[in-house]
Amino acid sequence: MQISTRHHDKVTIFDLSGDIDFANSPELRHSVLREIQENRPPRVVIDLSKVHYIDSSGVASLIEGLKASRDLGSRFILFGLSTSVREVLQLSRLIKVFEVCDNEEQALAV
């Protein structure tokens, strides 16, 4: 998995690529939580369009980011879910707790 960060106005966008699994999900959790706690962006957007696979530990890392954002009154939005990523989120019954958009334009506009 690779993580890169962009800043767009007051939005932080995390571009993720590769597979997110138990081996690297702590790195994702650490990066997202550090950004939220240190810079307190009003909106965090996670670009999953280049993520082929995410396991339940990766989903849990996203939940950690969601909880930290909610604590600070920020929004936490996902976009670009592939079929397999969407399936894992649906199976874990957590897709409903996230704001999910189809693309970056929507994620920045909603």
Added chain:
Amino acid sequence: MTVPLTSMAMDKPEWLTSMEAVLEVLNEGVVITNEHEQILSVNSRFIEMTGIPRQDLTGSYASQFYSPEEWDFVARQINAGFQHGQNRYAFVLPQKGGGRLPVIISSRALVNSGRQFGIVTFTDISEQVRAAEELRSANTRLQKRQMEIEEDLRLAARVQRSLAPKSLVWNGLSIDSFFHAVHSVGGDFAVVNSKDGEHVSLLVCDVSGHGIGSALVANRIYSETTGHLRTGMPFIDMFAQLNRFLLEDIDAGMYITVAAASIDTHLHRMVFAGAGHPPAMLVRRGQSPLLLESRSAILGVLPDAVDTTPSLELQLEPGDHIVLYTDGITEVFNSKGEMLGIEGVREIVRQTSALPSEEMKQGILDGVAAWRSGPPSDDVSLVLVHVR
């Protein structure tokens, strides 16, 4: 054999006299010998390394300082040096008092004015040898510790295997199970028990991660769930308690997915509930397997993970199969990177559903293995119930 000392043999050639000053500044011991291995000259560093005074060295034969066995080896090396013009090998340098200094010996043959000389340098490697011995000793200690850890893990694996239900037949139900941890121990477990002899409870649980941490949490959750199942606690209450337990008591970022079923063996009624778990399957002859979806979310990440609507209730029929499993069955990739997924497993289950229970279980495992490229990367649990 020593050769009688002759004045000619002991004559110091002119080039050697001019070279001795250069040899004195070297950090390596240097010995110049004639063709009879008789020492013509040594530098100060060599004297320092051996502790033997210069006058005792000059004119002596190298063989005098070694034991016969040692000299046998050194003589062979000297011959090789003269044959090939040079040689380099690790050995020891005799010291005053009988000590032996580990050294690298480099020898070079030199022919001058029809005479043959040997220029031999000795590099002290006692530090390296000591470091290597310390490393060997540390390796031995590590290997011993590793063996102790492996023994502990073997014991832990035996304990964890005891958490996997045995295949059994109970009041018209036959239950087959399979469990495989990707490491010695893992985070999957399954429970089959009964609160009163009439109701059979089934539960498959996947604790996040693999290895010792997951196995420890799996054991704690196992104790909690078996207690709850024996009291007949409704599944949504049990999930709520497990969720609280994970968030408040474990609080280590661990979470679980669960599928649970309770079957009334007389009325053939089944109650099912899942939390963030891949759907269980109800397989009825001639029909596509029915997916029994989780209504609650993964436990251990959100306080409101549990769906409070009543658990799913189903009427079972003779010949039905119920398949419970963990994501080690579905999240399996082929060589093209395609995931088997729920639909892939559903198709394997459909294809094997006409087989006897034990063969159906093996058929499902074989189908998953056929899809998978490489060894398993996740723990795998499979419980198969056949209603007779």
